[in-house]
Amino acid sequence: DAMVIQNPRYQVTQFGKPVTLSCSQTLNHNVMYWYQQKSSQAPKLLFHYYDKDFNNEADTPDNFQSRRPNTSFCFLDIRSPGLGDAAMYLCATSRDSSRKETQYFGPGTRLLVL
């Protein structure tokens, strides 16, 4: 089945220690998104790639970076995690960025910062 895969499902890191979350997709979609979801809240878009073009949300902290080395993979790097960065991180993909397109979400990575 075509899908969005996130690894690992749970990640524990230490305060200030860089961490990388991974997302891959077999849908061959052009657009890949990263969302942060804190407890009992809706997901919040951090940034997205349309092919190789990176689009950062205005309020995304500089501490968050992303890489997309090819169509299938996208990474979220948190350079110096703080306690406030503990959250569920969701990757999503869509065929293109038109308004009618569905975004398909992965299962998420839950990040714990100690």
Next chain:
Amino acid sequence: AQSVTQLGSHVSVSEGALVLLRCNYSSSVPPYLFWYVQYPNQGLQLLLKYTTGATLVKGINGFEAEFKKSETSFHLTKPSAHMSDAAEYFCVFNDYKLSFGAGTTVTVRA
């Protein structure tokens, strides 16, 4: 700016009873509306979406939603709740970026 409002942060229903989750939208452009479900510690799964055409939209797991322009609503229903419907539900507006409602938590009583 486009937005959605979900009425009721928590809904509790008995197994076999009607599930009704309310969503109203505000938009100056034709709306593209989605309902997603999120089970605990999982990602979001699309239940159904409205883009254009038929205003009654059928989705997965027996859910359906009706787009009513006159009422600016897109309420989600399921005739008979099952224990497996216990989850968080999000109404979403797509304006080239997803705008999420605050979410409604559904609990199902045996």
